[in-house]
Every structure is written in structure tokens, then in C-alpha cells.
Amino acid sequence: MSTQNIAAPxxxxxxHRKRNRFNIEKWGWIYMRVSGFLLVFLxxxxxxxxxxxxxxVSILDWAFVAGxxxxxxxxxxxxAMLWLALIHGANGMRTLVNDYAHGRFRxxxxxxxxxxxxxxxxxxxxxxxxxxxxxxxxxxxELIAICAAQ
Amino acid sequence: MTSQAAPxxxxxxxxxxPKRRKLPAGTLYRGREGMWSWVLHRxxxxxxxxxxLVHILDTALIRISPEAYDAVIxxxxxxxxxxxxxxLVAAVGLHALNGLRIIFIDLFSWxxxxxxxxxxxxxxxxxxxxVGFVPRHLMVVFGGH
Numbered sequence: 001m002s003t004q005n006i007a008a009p010x011x012x013x014x015x016h017r018k019r020n021r022f023n024i025e026k027w028g029w030i031y032m033r034v035s036g037f038l039l040v041f042l043x044x045x046x047x048x049x050x051x052x053x054x055x056x057v058s059i060l061d062w063a064f065v066a067g068x069x070x071x072x073x074x075x076x077x078x079x080a081m082l083w084l085a086l087i088h089g090a091n092g093m094r095t096l097v098n099d100y101a102h103g104r105f106r107x108x109x110x111x112x113x114x115x116x117x118x119x120x121x122x123x124x125x126x127x128x129x130x131x132x133x134x135x136x137x138x139x140x141x142e143l144i145a146i147c148a149a150q
Numbered sequence: 151m152t153s154q155a156a157p158x159x160x161x162x163x164x165x166x167x168p169k170r171r172k173l174p175a176g177t178l179y180r181g182r183e184g185m186w187s188w189v190l191h192r193x194x195x196x197x198x199x200x201x202x203l204v205h206i207l208d209t210a211l212i213r214i215s216p217e218a219y220d221a222v223i224x225x226x227x228x229x230x231x232x233x234x235x236x237x238l239v240a241a242v243g244l245h246a247l248n249g250l251r252i253i254f255i256d257l258f259s260w261x262x263x264x265x266x267x268x269x270x271x272x273x274x275x276x277x278x279x280x281v282g283f284v285p286r287h288l289m290v291v292f293g294g295h
Binding site for chain 2 (some may be wrong): 003011033037039043044047053060061062063065066069072078082086089092093096116120123124125126127130131142
């Protein structure tokens, strides 16, 4: 090893990196704050509409969700929650794995986390975009009317 | 101190002993509001993440058939899962409110100075949220209306 490879004393850490290089940790930090702020409204709206607003627990069934997904607003709402929350959660878990897991165990966990996240993002997006509310029988009068018109 | 007499200008008032701290000095975070909010943020975040994985899978059943979806959602409509929903809303509420506290700490110049006060504001708002949600939700779970 020649002396050329040793940085000068007191030179700033990581100064050998090019300036303006894309810093994934910085964007991860920004993403956690922006998505977290948006998710506060998206998730409390989601909880209120599904748990409090109907006034009874039995409202949650296929017809209720199918009725929601026939409205583009709720499709975009749930799609935004899927992407923002899952990436927010996966990035948070990445932080924990990097803190508490080491060596081979860490890389196994990071790969499992990455694969799980991508698979669930693709699955969730496909379900949202290819869902047809007229797929099966329903008691929802509004839905019956919509499907009969098709 | 045996051969020398006490100096004549010996102070009348003794210098007070520094207060003994139970915690090591100079810690802003350890053992205090900052540390416990950090611990709770990690625990609630992990719990919510694993719930989210299951929740995406169960909602994906909507694409398979109404029977498949209703069968799985039906297993959620039990008192135990109703109590689980209370725990979930409590975890989401704490993570959301403390997350806003973290954003304020990072974003505003007064943030780091107010972090302890903001933690207790988070606790109060969280209790108010649960006071609003839990009785209503338990009436739905156990009363069926």
C-alpha cells in the first residue's frame, strides 16, 4: 500500500466521494419524513372510514371493499397507502436490521426484506388495478345496479 | 494536612456538594423521554410493519373471490381480534404522533429544545385519541352494534 492511498489528516470523512453524488441515506431520511406526514392523514382517514364511520363491525366484507374500489378516490387512496406505508416500513426495518444484525445474518434479512417488499408492492398494485367489482355475487344494491349496467 | 495549620482565609460558607445524579451526566437521551420515545417508536414500527404484510395479503383476497375474502375477514370479527385492533390503533396512534414530533425536532430550530415537552404532548394526545376510539370500538366488538 502506497502512501498515496492514505487521506490527509483531518480531511473530512467521505471527502473522497464526489460532490453532488446521489446519497441514498439522505433521500431515505427525507422519504421517511414526507411519507410519514402523508400517512398520518391517509391511515387515520382509512381507519375512520372503515371502523368508526360505518358504526358496526359487520360492514367490513367483500361488498364493502368492492364498493370502495369502484370509486377511483379510494383506489388511489389505498394505492398511495400501499406504496408509502410499505416502503416506509421496509426502510424502517432496514434501519433495525443494520443496527441489530451482523454478517451473513444481516444480508439474509436484508434480501428477505427487499424481496418481500417488491413482491407485496407488485401484488397489491395488481390487485388494485385489475380488480373487477362485478366478479361475484353481492347484496350491495348500488353495486348490483352498476354491474347490471355493464 | 497534619503539619500545616488551616489557612486563615478559610471560607465561612462551605461550597455546596454537587447534586448526585442517578444517571451519568451529559446524557440528553439516555433513560429519559428521548430514549423511551425512541424505543417505543421502534417497537410500534416493527409491530405495524408485520401487521401491514398480513393486511396486504388479506386484502389481496378480494381479487380471488368474495367467499375467500369474507371467510378470512370473518375470522377477524372475534373479541380477541377486536382487542388486537385496539392494540393496533394504539400502536399506529403513538407511532404517528411521535413521528410528527420527530419531524418537528428535525425541521424547526426550537425542536430539539422542546423534545421533552413534545413527548408529553404526544402522550396526552395519544390518550385523548384512545379515549375517543376505545369505548366506541369495544361497544362495536362486544355489543355488536
